[in-house]
Amino acid sequence: MVQLLEMKNITKKFGDVTALNAISISLARGEILSLCGENGSGKSTLMKVLCGIYPVGDYEGDIYFAGEKLLAKNIRETEAKGISIIHQELTLVKNMTVLENMFLGNEITQVGLTNDNEMYLRCKTLLEQVQLDIDPNTKVAELGLGQQQLVEIAKALNKQVRLLILDEPTASLTEKETAILLELVKDLKAHNIACIYISHKLNEVKAISDQICVIRDGEHIGTRSATSMSEDDIITMMVGREITSLYPHEPHYIGEEILRIEKLTAWHPTNTHIKRVDNASFYLRQGEILGVAGLVGSGRTEMAQCLFGSYQGKRQGEIFIRNQKVNINNCADAIAQQIVMVPEDRKKHGIVPIMGVGKNITLSALPQFCFGKKVINEPLEQTIIQQSIDKLKVKTSSPELAIGRLSGGNQQKAILAKCLLLNPHILILDEPTRGIDVRAKYEIYKLINQLAQQGLAVIVISSELPEVLGISDRVLVMHQGKIKADLINHNLTQEQVMEAALKE
Structure with a gap:
């Protein structure tokens, strides 16, 4: 098979620290290679070498692309060759339109003037190609994360991409948006566009890949056919040892009720006709791990923000700590009641x-x-x-x-x-393992168990049902702002949780 890309013995050092040690990878036209490894393993550094962010001369080894030696001095030179990377942190300019972003730095001109009509039609065609039904003149800030991700891919296609690198593309996407993106990657493969896919979501890696390459501590551990590897095989290669259970569940004593919420309702901060939380009531006991499940937009985060005093809209309802009614109007009030919260968006709020x-x-x-x-x-x-x-x-x-x-x-x-x-006596964790690797997840799960053993009451909000079921003693199921079920987690299944969420 003719190789589109060959990276041979790539070594990259930062001072005395070796970030990459003689790593070699290759892939053919139309092939999907998933790159797996813990955070800090060297995945991003390797991709920065490939994309010219670390220019030739800044690393050792050789890169061949489409049969030619790649000697890129910057990212513009690799883009001109057909290599595009879409980072986890999207690079779109939010206050510009989709069309303006699409052609930023690559405007179509005619006799020195931009050809607006041709750019509009070209943009419309590209958006249709990624199944995005929006006007090219829409501001990027008005789009959801999933739509912005598709705009980034359309932008790459506009540059005649031959190799697309996706770095954690589904970390902030809904299940539906993820499904659309994965189908799009498969469609690109059918059009002979190769892809390097970086993700901590091993079910996606297994579903989409032809080959899986594992890197650990800057070393190439191995590349194998995706069909020959289980998720446990990938984890073992990533961490260097077998993890018998990703969700370590140690016994812990569950004591008296520490928190009770009664008839909590929260309205949308700007559209007060919409209820983000609708008449929610629940309780939490000392030493208990309470999982909160539900589809994105179900009101889970808003309910937690109300409890922590950080919700920006109007709200009403009663909060009791050890049977004493308390008023929590801001985060300082919550901390005074020994309630703390790890927010969903750690970079923005944490x-x-x-x-x-x-x-x-x-x-x-x-x-x-x-x-x-x-x-x-x-x-x-x-x-x-x-x-x-x-x-x-x-x-x-x-x-x-x-x-x-x-x-x-x-x-x-x-x-x-x-x-x-x-x-704290009460710890709220909103999407505690989003965008982090397997070993870090395992360590956080162990910590949650240890805190519960010490008597802390823990609320865990997660979009990943296996995570909720793996660590919780009890599961609240939310849908459209309402608590639809309160389930003891005894052999509870994902199907039972989803059925509770969606039933009328």
């Missing part, structure tokens, strides 16, 4: 990206480290920071390293460390 890992961890608990009200006891703060980093196994070269430079899993562990410094 961290200060340019601030050090250590300072992020202590940010919410600074009064604990102060002499009086103004002077920080820095030796004490540094001791607590190091203890938190060690306890949650946050991988960082230094507590001073900007937290934005950590992998998603390590950012999440740092946010958890910050929350735990507040000595």
